[in-house]
Amino acid sequence: MIDVKNLSKSFGDHMVLDNLSEHIYPGEKVVIIGPSGSGKSTFLRCLNLLETPTTGVITFDGDEITNPKVDINRIRQKMGMGFQHVNLFNNMTIRKNITLAPVQTGLMTKDEANEEATRLLQRVDLLEKADAYPSQLSGGQKQRIAIVRALAMKPKVMLFDEPTSALDPEMVGEVLQVMRELANDGMTMAVVTHEMGFAREVGTRILFMDGGKILEQNTPQEFFAHPQEQRTIDFLKSVL
Amino acid sequence: MENYLLWQELMRDTATMDQVSWWQEFYVYFYQAFIEGDRWMQYLRGVGTTLVVTAMALVLGIVLGVLVAMVRTAHDQQRAGKHNPILGFFNGICKVYVTVIRGTPMMVQLLIMGFVIFSSSRSYTMIGALTLGINSGAYVAEIIRGGLMSLDPGQMEAGRSLGLSYGKTMRFIVIPQAFKAILPSLGNEFIILLKDTSLITVIGGKELVHAAQSIYGRTYGQMFPLIGVACVYLVLVMIFTWLVGILERRLRQSDRR
Ligand SMILES: Nc1ncnc2c1ncn2[C@@H]1O[C@H](COP(=O)(O)OP(=O)(O)OP(=O)(O)O)[C@@H](O)[C@H]1O
Ligand SMILES: [Mg+2]
Numbered sequence: 001m002i003d004v005k006n007l008s009k010s011f012g013d014h015m016v017l018d019n020l021s022e023h024i025y026p027g028e029k030v031v032i033i034g035p036s037g038s039g040k041s042t043f044l045r046c047l048n049l050l051e052t053p054t055t056g057v058i059t060f061d062g063d064e065i066t067n068p069k070v071d072i073n074r075i076r077q078k079m080g081m082g083f084q085h086v087n088l089f090n091n092m093t094i095r096k097n098i099t100l101a102p103v104q105t106g107l108m109t110k111d112e113a114n115e116e117a118t119r120l121l122q123r124v125d126l127l128e129k130a131d132a133y134p135s136q137l138s139g140g141q142k143q144r145i146a147i148v149r150a151l152a153m154k155p156k157v158m159l160f161d162e163p164t165s166a167l168d169p170e171m172v173g174e175v176l177q178v179m180r181e182l183a184n185d186g187m188t189m190a191v192v193t194h195e196m197g198f199a200r201e202v203g204t205r206i207l208f209m210d211g212g213k214i215l216e217q218n219t220p221q222e223f224f225a226h227p228q229e230q231r232t233i234d235f236l237k238s239v240l
Numbered sequence: 241m242e243n244y245l246l247w248q249e250l251m252r253d254t255a256t257m258d259q260v261s262w263w264q265e266f267y268v269y270f271y272q273a274f275i276e277g278d279r280w281m282q283y284l285r286g287v288g289t290t291l292v293v294t295a296m297a298l299v300l301g302i303v304l305g306v307l308v309a310m311v312r313t314a315h316d317q318q319r320a321g322k323h324n325p326i327l328g329f330f331n332g333i334c335k336v337y338v339t340v341i342r343g344t345p346m347m348v349q350l351l352i353m354g355f356v357i358f359s360s361s362r363s364y365t366m367i368g369a370l371t372l373g374i375n376s377g378a379y380v381a382e383i384i385r386g387g388l389m390s391l392d393p394g395q396m397e398a399g400r401s402l403g404l405s406y407g408k409t410m411r412f413i414v415i416p417q418a419f420k421a422i423l424p425s426l427g428n429e430f431i432i433l434l435k436d437t438s439l440i441t442v443i444g445g446k447e448l449v450h451a452a453q454s455i456y457g458r459t460y461g462q463m464f465p466l467i468g469v470a471c472v473y474l475v476l477v478m479i480f481t482w483l484v485g486i487l488e489r490r491l492r493q494s495d496r497r
Contacts, residue, residue: 048401050397050400050401073400073403073404073405074403075403076400076401076402076403077402077403078403079401080401080402081398081401083394083397083398083401085392085394087392087394087395087397087398088398089395089398089399089412089413090395090417091413091416091417091420092412092413100402100404100412100413101399101402101403101404104404104408104412105402105403105404146398149402150401150402153402153403
């Protein structure tokens with residue numbers, strides 16, 4: 001579904017992604033882990049071109065998105081993203097946060113979007129917050145809203161960059177629960193996270209990144225039971 | 241009225257001067273400054289001009305400021321490696337404009353516009369409004385640009401990640417939030433603008449200070465016309481501050497907790 005070929009990304013002369021190739025298949029839940037600064041966020045952000053790759057070719061659903069001629073807005077409508085810092089639109093109610101993009105991109109009429117928002121809010125049990133503003137919500141509630149906001153665009157794949165690492169510990173569970181349900185519904189997902197329990201339980205494949213490369217990958221069972229590389233072993237020791 | 245004429249007569253002569261008590265003197269000066277020959281009408285016309293000039297400069301300043309800020313922000317937010325040469329060209333012009341305007345005194349700009357560029361024109365008030373607007377635009381541009389840049393880039397990213405275009409993300413997400421953030425500075429800029437309209441007297445603009453000057457040019461009593469004018473500015477600024485405060489409170493509703 002997403003094909004990455006020889007992707008490199010440099011900031012100035014600092015090479016952050018080093019000739020990386022990978023393929024994400026439909027229905028997969030790819031979990032990306034690795035030490036801080038290894039390029040996980042940069043990799044994820046290249047997938048929907050929030051960062052422009054220095055070199056390399058990324059293809060999504062048959063469209064070569066690294067081609068400058070491609071309409072990136074149309075591509076991004078099909079790729080949802082969840083951020084560490086949530087980024088709800090602070091100037092809008094929760095309902096408006098959810099309906100803005102579907103209406104403005106012409107995906108839905110206003111009524112359809114409102115109906116969809118109601119359905120999504122019920123799903124995460126936050127319908128009573130529809131007319132509240134983001135500043136009135138807890139961190140966990142905001143992150144759940146941010147996820148359904150992305151879902152309102154009916155994306156084919158969801159990218160998550162550490163959606164729980166800015167949250168208070170007691171709110172992590174509710175967000176992971178939403179992501180778990182999303183995974184069970186068959187969504188294709190790429191998740192950067194430090195939640196090893198989640199990686200083991202929900203992931204279908206673990207990528208371990210270090211120094212801008214994917215150093216090792218495996219199924220969760222194999223990965224956690226029999227890590228191959230010394231760097232992976234050291235990393236797992238430090239986080240488990 | 242008869243009293244006024246009598247006291248004024250007494251005050252003319254130093255011999256009879258001390259027959260006039262201080263409040264009678266006060267009355268005479270006050271009468272001269274504001275009432276005699278319906279002078280209050282002159283102030284009123286002056287205030288009218290001041291407000292019209294402020295309004296025109298305000299509109300021009302906002303239009304210029306928004307345009308310049310849009311060009312400069314769009315230029316700075318281009319994706320790395322994707323440089324639009326047309327945008328680069330306009331960005332250069334905008335930079336020169338802002339630098340020149342902010343680097344020279346308002347008074348000098350007025351004199352140059354009045355006596356050099358439009359030296360043959362007689363519509364001093366218009367030239368004044370134009371100059372003030374151009375001046376204000378540079379400051380407004382920097383205020384707006386600061387507001388746009390200071391907003392968490394995550395807001396723009398979230399909008400773009402949903403497939404919204406740059407323009408729509410700006411319009412629905414970035415600009416409304418930036419506007420709220422810069423409203424106090426904008427209000428401040430407009431108060432400065434209102435008071436700076438007094439400077440256009442140097443090129444012959446007929447606003448409030450001009451009215452005061454032409455009155456004390458006849459009566460030789462400077463105190464009352466000048467203090468009167470100061471009070472008018474003070475009241476105008478207070479009204480304006482109050483209006484901005486109302487707007488701020490209304491925009492702040494999304495922050496309630
Ligand atoms: N916009 C940028 N400009 C310059 N350098 C950057 C930029 N974004 C990231 N980097 C650098 O790229 C490297 C990789 O960053 P990245 O955010 O991808 O790491 P990460 O694996 O997500 O780390 P973390 O676990 O801390 O989130 C870091 O050294 C970082 O300093
Ligand atoms: Mg990161």
